[in-house]
Amino acid sequence: MLRQxxxxxxxxxxxxxxKELVKDFAEKRAxxxxxxxxxxxxxxxxxxxxxxxxxxxxxxxxxxIEPSSGERCVLGHTRPIEAAHRIGYLPEERGLYPSMxxxxxxxxxxxxxxxxxxxxxxxxDQLLEENGLGEWAKKPIRxxxxxxxxxxxxxxxxxxxxxxxxxxxxxxxxxxxxQGKLERLxxxxxxxxxxxxxxxxxxxxxxxxxxxxxxxxxxxxAFNGRVDEARAxxxxxxxxxxxxxxxxxxxxxxxxxxxxxxEWIFELPKTGPEPLLKALIDGGAGIETLAIERPGLHEAxxxxxxxxxxxxxxxxxxxIAQ
Amino acid sequence: xxELLRAAFVIARRDFSATVLSRTFLLFLLGPFFPILxxxxxGAATTPMSASDRPTVGIIASSKDYQQLQIARDRLQDTFGxxxxxxxxxxxxxxxxxxxGQVLASARPGYVAVxxxxxxxxxxxxxxxxQSGTAKQLRLMIAEARRATTGTGDEVNLPVMLASPSPSxxxxxxxxxTARGGQSLLFLLTLLLAGMLLxxxxxxxxxxxxxxxxxAVPIDSIFLGKLLAMLCASLVGIAVWAAVGAAAIAAFAPxxxxxxxxxxxGWPVFILLGVVYFAMSYLLLGSIFLGIGAHASSARxxxxxxxxxxxxxxxxxxxxxxxxxxxxxxxxIGAAIFPLSSPYVMIARAGExxxxxxxxxxxxxxxxxxxxxxxxxxxxxxxxxxxxxPAKRAGRRRPFGLLTSLGVARSGS
Numbered sequence: 001m002l003r004q005x006x007x008x009x010x011x012x013x014x015x016x017x018x019k020e021l022v023k024d025f026a027e028k029r030a031x032x033x034x035x036x037x038x039x040x041x042x043x044x045x046x047x048x049x050x051x052x053x054x055x056x057x058x059x060x061x062x063x064x065i066e067p068s069s070g071e072r073c074v075l076g077h078t079r080p081i082e083a084a085h086r087i088g089y090l091p092e093e094r095g096l097y098p099s100m101x102x103x104x105x106x107x108x109x110x111x112x113x114x115x116x117x118x119x120x121x122x123x124x125d126q127l128l129e130e131n132g133l134g135e136w137a138k139k140p141i142r143x144x145x146x147x148x149x150x151x152x153x154x155x156x157x158x159x160x161x162x163x164x165x166x167x168x169x170x171x172x173x174x175x176x177x178x179q180g181k182l183e184r185l186x187x188x189x190x191x192x193x194x195x196x197x198x199x200x201x202x203x204x205x206x207x208x209x210x211x212x213x214x215x216x217x218x219x220x221x222a223f224n225g226r227v228d229e230a231r232a233x234x235x236x237x238x239x240x241x242x243x244x245x246x247x248x249x250x251x252x253x254x255x256x257x258x259x260x261x262x263e264w265i266f267e268l269p270k271t272g273p274e275p276l277l278k279a280l281i282d283g284g285a286g287i288e289t290l291a292i293e294r295p296g297l298h299e300a301x302x303x304x305x306x307x308x309x310x311x312x313x314x315x316x317x318x319x320i321a322q
Numbered sequence: 323x324x325e326l327l328r329a330a331f332v333i334a335r336r337d338f339s340a341t342v343l344s345r346t347f348l349l350f351l352l353g354p355f356f357p358i359l360x361x362x363x364x365g366a367a368t369t370p371m372s373a374s375d376r377p378t379v380g381i382i383a384s385s386k387d388y389q390q391l392q393i394a395r396d397r398l399q400d401t402f403g404x405x406x407x408x409x410x411x412x413x414x415x416x417x418x419x420x421x422x423g424q425v426l427a428s429a430r431p432g433y434v435a436v437x438x439x440x441x442x443x444x445x446x447x448x449x450x451x452x453q454s455g456t457a458k459q460l461r462l463m464i465a466e467a468r469r470a471t472t473g474t475g476d477e478v479n480l481p482v483m484l485a486s487p488s489p490s491x492x493x494x495x496x497x498x499x500t501a502r503g504g505q506s507l508l509f510l511l512t513l514l515l516a517g518m519l520l521x522x523x524x525x526x527x528x529x530x531x532x533x534x535x536x537x538a539v540p541i542d543s544i545f546l547g548k549l550l551a552m553l554c555a556s557l558v559g560i561a562v563w564a565a566v567g568a569a570a571i572a573a574f575a576p577x578x579x580x581x582x583x584x585x586x587x588g589w590p591v592f593i594l595l596g597v598v599y600f601a602m603s604y605l606l607l608g609s610i611f612l613g614i615g616a617h618a619s620s621a622r623x624x625x626x627x628x629x630x631x632x633x634x635x636x637x638x639x640x641x642x643x644x645x646x647x648x649x650x651x652x653x654x655i656g657a658a659i660f661p662l663s664s665p666y667v668m669i670a671r672a673g674e675x676x677x678x679x680x681x682x683x684x685x686x687x688x689x690x691x692x693x694x695x696x697x698x699x700x701x702x703x704x705x706x707x708x709x710x711x712p713a714k715r716a717g718r719r720r721p722f723g724l725l726t727s728l729g730v731a732r733s734g735s
Contacts, residue, residue, distance in 0.1 A: 059537075064533060067706075089534070091530065094530065095533055097336070097345075097529065100336075112333075112534070112538040114328075117332075187496065278364045
């Protein structure tokens with residue numbers, strides 16, 4: 001049952017809040033009790049393989065579809081459409097009128113979000129110039145390349161200067177140069193205090209950009225918090241090469257340690273690096289190299305979401321990040 | 323409400339511009355002129371043929387008798403029309419007893435029969451029977467010619483005066499003709515133009531713009547905007563056609579419409595109401611068509627829907643037509659209350675009854691139904707079409723695939 005809460009019952013300083021969102025379709029439960037808190041002015045990543053429920057969650061947050069149960073509050077409104085003028089949304093599948101020219105396409109999207117048409121046109125011209133598409137302003141969108149059309153749509157998402165930007169798989173289909181431009185744009189908007197939510201199945205983007213992430217797998221939130229918190233779920237990894245193949249030093253290694261091509265890989269013991277180092281030296285290991293690596297988001301993702309989700313992510317075409 | 327109307331205006335402006343400024347709109351404007359052009363071209367070619375195709379009767383008679391017969395024929399033609407009358411052509415009498423046979427046998431001009439014996443002792447010879455139309459017409463012509471000769475019953479003086487009938491009396495008079503004409507024109511225009519709304523959301527669904535729209539504005543605004551845009555485009559078309567029609571009448575038939583009985587409510591108000599009721603009829607049917615068409619995912623599905631939708635319109639028109647000639651009958655009132663037939667009934671009423679107040683009530687009533695239809699259509703659209711979910715699978719499609727999810731939503735995660 002969908003409950004409607006008054007804006008007063010929602011948390012201050014949180015741009016987007018979802019409580020136990022559920023979405024059922026005839027054949028399956030697409031989203032199963034998703035709860036999120038997106039702090040105002042943060043870059044928030046929704047991470048998960050295709051089919052995990054990211055897009056459905058975003059659509060519920062934006063009011064495009066109604067949840068089967070649960071609540072959400074977007075910029076202080078329990079009906080997201082009421083905050084539409086302050087939201088910019090770039091859907092996963094880009095949608096533009098091909099017969100419109102780039103300038104009118106951007107201005108139209110601004111007008112939809114409450115911008116006066118003449119102001120929207122002026123801003124469209126400015127945005128197109130700034131992004132190197134000035135000479136394409138009067139060209140029909142159908143004549144633009146895919147990358148250009150995606151840029152036009154992105155500019156249409158930003159033209160009304162929203163306070164919340166929701167980007168569904170924004171890096172999909174962009175070349176490395178444009179991915180870099182988009183990352184810079186996301187950072188600059190966030191620096192202006194704009195809240196940004198984006199979904200991605202490419203961990204590298206989330207790792208570089210996000211302060212907070214939610215890992216979604218099979219419609220459920222497997223993790224919701226800061227990126228360093230996700231990483232902290234795992235112990236640092238030790239990579240060790242020794243001159244001696246065997247000896248008393250072997251008893252120092254944890255039982256889960258594995259040898260890959262002469263290199264020992266294991267989690268750093270809770271006692272820390274110094275006791276480990278001392279025991280290895282005392283045990284006559286003959287240390288050749290020893291590296292302590294902080295686990296990346298990918299390892300954290302595998303640990304949190306499971307191997308199956310990680311494999312699903314790995315099998316998807318991954319964009320080359322900047 | 324303000325935001326709903328603002329957003330609807332933004333969408334209407336885009337759709338109207340995209341429609342009216344396209345090349346296909348020019349074709350749309352020219353569409354109604356194609357049949358007229360066909361009639362002009364082929365009509366011109368067929369007119370002399372049809373005159374010559376009518377049976378011709380050779381008249382073996384003196385010039386005096388033939389002239390009287392010709393005058394009688396012309397008089398009858400004024401009443402029955404040129405196409406209904408047989409042709410006659412004089413053949414000078416030679417006095418030979420076999421003349422009729424020879425005339426019939428001649429290849430040109432090819433008589434169907436020959437009348438001999440003049441007006442005094444007429445006798446028809448040819449491939450016609452006594453009960454044939456040709457024989458009956460010649461009897462009538464001869465009788466008319468004889469009456470002219472004797473001076474009795476030559477012309478009938480019949481002054482015609484036009485007056486409004488008693489409200490309780492069945493009106494099968496002149497104003498019913500105007501009422502029927504107005505109703506038929508309204509139906510024809512709605513039939514031609516409202517069907518376009520079936521395909522109005524196909525573009526947004528195919529190019530994925532629908533998700534951008536649905537995230538930015540209420541679905542009600544999308545529907546209202548599209549409806550208003552197409553109504554305005556249709557009114558532009560009607561204005562162009564009306565202007566061309568008026569110019570053509572002014573140029574070729576300056577008194578062309580003067581013979582039309584004036585509607586009870588007067589021409590200016592009747593025309594104004596015609597525009598209003600066209601708009602209401604368009605909005606009423608259009609809101610339903612938009613809702614139905616929104617579920618179609620391809621042009622093929624829209625085409626499949628067109629026929630039943632057209633048939634439904636014909637049924638509505640048939641229902642509304644009961645009001646003509648009996649504007650105060652229970653049937654007429656019932657048809658005026660039923661929202662879909664209401665505009666047709668009310669325009670017919672304007673032709674026959676001069677009261678204005680019922681029109682005000684009817685417009686408000688119809689407007690409420692437009693709002694209701696739009697609301698229901700947008701609700702259904704949001705619930706059944708604008709949804710995310712897994713891709714439809716082969717063999718599991720619902721009939722016509724109408725209630726399957728949007729392409730934009732299918733690929734989402």
